[in-house]
Each structure stands twice: as structure tokens, then as C-alpha cells.
Amino acid sequence: MTSYRQPGLVLTDRRFSVPLDHADPEGEQIEVYGREAVASDRSGDDLPWLVYLEGGPGFGARRFIGRQAWLGRAVQEFRVLLLDQRGTGNSTPANRQTLPLRGTPGRQADYLAHFRADSIVQDCELIRKRLTGGARWTVLGQSFGGFCATHYLSVAPEGLRTVLITGGLPSLHATADEVYRAAYPRIRRKVEAHYARYPQDVDRARRIAAHLQAHEVTLPSGGRLTPAALQCLGILLGSGEGTHQLHFLLEDAFVETPAGPALSDAFLENVQAALSYAGHPLYALLHEAIYAQGQGPTAWAAERVRAEFPEFDAEKSLAGDAPLLFTGETVHPWHFETDPALRPLRETARLLAERKDWAPLYDPARLAANEVPVAAAVYHDDLYVDTAHSLETARAIRGLRTWVTDEFEHDGVRAGGPRVLDRLLALARGEI
Template sequence: MTVSYRQPGVVLTDHRFTVPLDHDDPSGETIELFAREVVARDRVGRDLPWLLYLQGGPGFGANRFIGKQAWLGRALQEYRVLLLDQRGTGNSTPVNRQTLPLRGGPAEQAAHLTRFRGDAIVRDCEAIRPQVTGGAPWTVLGQSFGGFCTVTYLSIAPEGLDQALITGGLPSLDAHADDVYRAAYPRTERKVAAHYARYPQDVERARRIADHLLTHDVVLPSGYRLTVEAFQTLGVLLGSGDGSHRLHYLLEDAFVRTPSGPALSDAFQEQVQGLLSYAGHPLYALIHESIYAQDDRPTAWSAERVRSEFPQFDAAKTLAGDEPLLFTGETVHPWLFDCDPALRPLRETAGLLAARTDWTPLYDPARLAANEVPVAAAVYHDDLYVDTAHSLATARAIRGLRTWVTDEFEHDGVRAGGPRVLDRLLALARDDV
């Protein structure tokens, strides 16, 4: 049963689909996928082509837009849009600390989680496409991890695609997680330096907070244990267009005077726990490094291991000297599973995934080299989340792909840029520019 309702300028219809948990066992266990159809109110009865949106992540449900926000208004000029909650996210049979014990112990949970990577997401898309489009190929817009999935789509089911549009999501076809993070830490250091150049007062503020966390045991109201390393992960904000400003405002009023001396304010703690908690997207922490796994090499907590090669990120050493505290970026560490109450029950499961050595390839270089689907990709120069050099190497490896390399936007350009990014990509894919 489908349900339709209205928002300003649009009509929304909720859809639920049943797909195999394991597409290699189509008669076995099934899971549910949730997707939201959006169409402009004045085009409800028209026969429109479809655009499928694949959200960034992994582990996030599709955007919950109101009306025609961000890129959606531009898309609705031509398309019906399907906002898919990828398997395990949003309203699609969610995966979290509450549901995973239904699978059994950590070994069974880890085995279950191997079915939530990009290849399974693409096969889900192909399973539901005939029900949505009547079998016609659709245009796919992939943001960040959704772009990774789009490259997988081009590798295993290009017949399902009319066009492929990618924003901040061209992955390396062969880099191990270690290669990804070795490129990421210097890039993160540049972003932090740019932040301090804009807000020099934040150098002392960040150092003061870090020093407090090194000398005090701080537990946030949610039960999240705020260590200095966890505080450093707020650097993930620096990958968005307004992130530097948001970080600045967060730091400026961190402390409050109390009878026992300075303490981190309730307002600061409330904001921080909202930014750091994985309660709403635990799948991100569990399978993030596995999106870079394609052979018999374990990821083995790659971000944590590689971090040791960059001692400038060690807060204790930084505070012993005069250097600014460095924030980190898009990294997942084993100690997060001690800090975050939403992750604590899943630490052993995450460790088993990190040790896994039987990962299967996600991309087919030969098929990509022979690609015939029109593809356009926005590559954000010095993107915090996705290495520009890796993206451009992949762009050269996909036949016919056209890139738009820009430093006008950060990783969230498709949101922050309104209709402009999507408009540009459509023009490139159609060879209009």
C-alpha cells in the first residue's frame, strides 16, 4: 500500500519494497526497502523519467527534504525523483545495536554486515527498478558514498542507467584503506590550517578544551565519553561549506564558570553530543572502512593505524608544545566503540569486520573502460572526504566520463549549491557544454 501527501510545491508518495537479504539466494530471507517518490505538484499526472538519488554515507537514510530544497527543485523540472533509504538505513529494515542481536553473536552480526556494501545496494536498485520505472533505465545521482555506489552500478549493471551523475564521490578503483587515509591526513591538516587562518582565536580555544579533556573525565548527558581524541573528530565539520563557521561558533562559548572552577557548559556538551553520536547512523561506523576493501587484505582499523604515521595529530604531544591542536576528518577508530553508548555493544562485531580477509571487488575496471553510459562528475578540489587525485585517476579510467573540477564548493556542494551543481552535471552528461 502506498501513501501520498503534499508539501509546498510537491507531492510525496511512500513506497516499500521487498528484496532478498542476499541476492545470490533470491529465495532466502528478505528485507524491506523504503523509498520516497517526489514529483512537482503541477506534473503529477505526467509521464516523466525517473531520477534515483543515492545518499552519502555509508549508513545514512536519504535526505528528508521539505518542498524543493537544495538540488531537488532542479531535478523536479524534468524528473520524478526516488529518494532511497539504502538497506539498513532510515526506514529500510534498520541495522543498529537494537536489531543486530537478532542475528546472534558478534560473528553472526559481522557476517550479516558484509551484505550492506555498495554491490548489494546496486542489486537492490536493480531489483526495484522494474517496479518503479516499468523496466526503463533511470538517471542516478550519487552523492559521496552514493557516487561510489554509482561507479559500482556502472560496473555491474550499466543497462539500468540512462545517465550517471556523481557529486564528490569518485572512488579510487584499487586503493586500500591505508592509501585512502595516508592521503587524507595531510589534506585534513590543510583544512585545519585554513580554519585557524580564518579564526585565529580558535587556536587557543581548541587547545584549552583539549587540555581540559586530558585532565578531566567528561561524560556527556547521553553517556558519551568525551575524550580529546573524540573531540578532535569534530574536524569532520570542515568538509562542508559552512563547517568552519559552525566549528568556530561551537568553540567560542565552550566554558562556563562554576563554584568548582571552569567547566564545559551544558550548551556546549549538548551540541557536541549531537555532532558526535552515531545513534542515528551506526552503520556508518561499522562498515565505513569496508567500502575501501576489495581483496584479501583486512582494513584492520586503518584510520587508527595510519594516524600513528602523523604524530602531529597526537593531542598530548601538541599540548606539550606550542603547536595548534589538529582536528581529524572522516575517520572511524576502535576507541569510538568505547566512547559512544550507541556503539559499545558492537565493538567486538566491528573488530571482526576489521579483521576480515575475504572482501570481494566493488568495481570492474574493464567494464568501466568500455562504458557507454553518459557520466558526469563534480570533483571538489581538495575535498576533505574524497581525495581529488584518486577521483581524477578514476575519471580517466571510465570511458566518456566528463568532470567538473571546482573549488567553489566543499563536499556538500550538491546541497549548498542549490540547483547549480545538478544543472551543470546534466549539461555535461548531455554534452550541452
């Protein structure tokens, strides 16, 4: 272990060997990384543990500098483990460079089938026992981390002292199709709100999309920017500052060149930063699988369901006078053609989309009998997680207390500083 300091914190790198397949504990092992954070003035104290599960799938735990955001509140009373879930961050990586070590796309898909919430929670249980000597710990789950926390409550509540969920109460039953069928109208509302705030962006977005329709445009990475890829910038609208970020991105897209108007290098660089999956390929590979629960293949649900909402068809919008609608948290087959970080994995992605044997993730009966204190922040009209689905699940988990708010978007636990965590702790403890 290596320890070092940041302002107000002592940090320690921790690495854990865990089975790739927990059904075969003596089989292949992979590494999971966690960054321990404790207040400098309490580093020698016997503190309870809090493990943070980041959103995603496919993102390592947020890299804080000092006591940023909720972490400053957490270290007042916890020793915190910022966990890079398997395949992410400093854990054994899974990407276009490493997955070929597994062999064929079929073998790669079989390998990645062990990277959902069920395996992540089993990792957590092994790590908990090694770190705490068997004591229970608190889980803070953001977004997909909340999905993992809900699975944790379903399969191993004996390891949990308290569960805190922010923007991540999943439906216990909805298929991937039902998730996206609820998502597209929600996405449209977010886009309409953006255009109401920034009406000049209606013409800007249409002009950019028309240019992409008429020209082949390549991003600095070598990826192709198409009208459909441009629409994916709508994913920004799920954060508190996202509507403003999208506006600033669109406002200076073009430059004049000897050949006429062209999309600027700066614009293309910023678009690439927003859309590339190079840093989180598991998000694209496993995103629909997080909704799969023994209900057959997901079969590119976002792409199929989008056809039910023709207003999102960029070609039809440009042929008339309708605004271009951005999309949100959706992954499509063409991502594995246009993004160089995903292109080598397109066959693996296809096999995952066709996979039929995904195990159920939640146990409604066990959740109905829950005895672990649980509190959840539910963000009103959250872009990424359907509010109606979240509230239905909240009612299904015994004793869960909700805080429903429109003060924040999906990133409330980060944007709200210590306030969100402070309120969830108070709710879970019955202090309010």
C-alpha cells in the first residue's frame, strides 16, 4: 500500500485480487483498485467505512482533489473507499487494447458478462471482509452505483450498515425496451427546455446537422461525426451545467475557410471530448445489459425503440422545419462504426446485445422485507433514470426514505457539495 497526502486528507492506494467469476473462486483472478480517503486529523482513528460506487457502467471513481463535493462531509465521520469497479480506472482494464487478450469476440463477450452489478457487489463483499474484519459498511451509490446498491440490498444486506442512493433507483422489473420507451419523451422535454433557454441554438443545431449531412467530417481521433452522433451531445443535458455547456459548444461551431464555412478544429475537439468512449468503453458495451434480467436479449433496445419516436430522426427534421432533437443516454450499433475506441469491439458488442442468459439482478421479496436503513435522492425528471421507475422501486423497498427534488439534476451529489450527502444521512438516521 502507498499512502500520500492532499489538503486535509490522507490517501492510500489499495489493490484487491478478486475472482473473475465468483462461482469459481479458485479460477482466474482480476484486480480491483480502491483509493482510501480519511481526514488528516482522524487518520489514526477507528472509523466506520463508506464505500462509494460511481455511476456508469464503465467509469472509475471520481478523482477528487482534497475535500471536494461530498467527500469533505463523508470524511468527517467515515473512512472512505473510492472504488474503481472492475474494468474501470486503475482496476484491471477492459478496452479495445486489452480485450483481444481474451481471444475471439465470443470469449470477450463471455468475459464481459462478469462485469455487471452482480459481480461488482460480490467484489464489494470480499473487499469489505478484508478491510473491516467483517464489520458492516455504508454504501453511497451514484447513478449506476445506485443500481449496484439496490442489488446489494437484494443479495447481501448482512454486509450493509446504511445505503445512500443518489439518482440511481432502478426499476426492479422494466425491460431495456421499457426503459428507453420512458426515456425518449423525457429526453425531448430536456431538449425543449434547452431551446426555450437558448432559442438561437435551434438554428445553430440545424445548420451543423445539415453540414454533416452534406459533408464527411472526421474528428481529430479519426472518428466520424454524423448527424446522429451530433444528436448524442444531448447527454450533456442531464447535468446541472449541461444546458450551458451545450450552448457554448454550439455557438462558435463554424469558421470561414478558403473553401467556405467549415466546422472549426476547436469545435471538433470539444465534440470529441464529449462523445468519445475511449475513456469508458464499458459504458457502451454493457449499458443495455444493466437493464437485462432474464428477459431475453436487449437487441439494441435504444436503437429499436427510437424508431417509435420519429421526431428524433435527424433526416426528417432537416427535410422540414422541425428543431433537431438531441438524444440522451443511448448507445447504438453505429457507435461501434464511428468511434475508433469501439470499432474493434463491434462484434463483441453484437454478441452482448444478442445474449439471452442475463441473470435477474433484484429480489423483490427480499427488498420488501428490508431492514437496512436506506435513503435515496430522486431528481425530478432526471434525464438518465426515470423518476416514475425510481419512485415505484422506492415504494417496493421496505423502510426506504426518499428526497424528491428539482433543485439538482443527475449530478446533484457532486454539484450540491456536502448538502446532498448530509441530507441523505439525516434521512437514513431518522433525524428529519
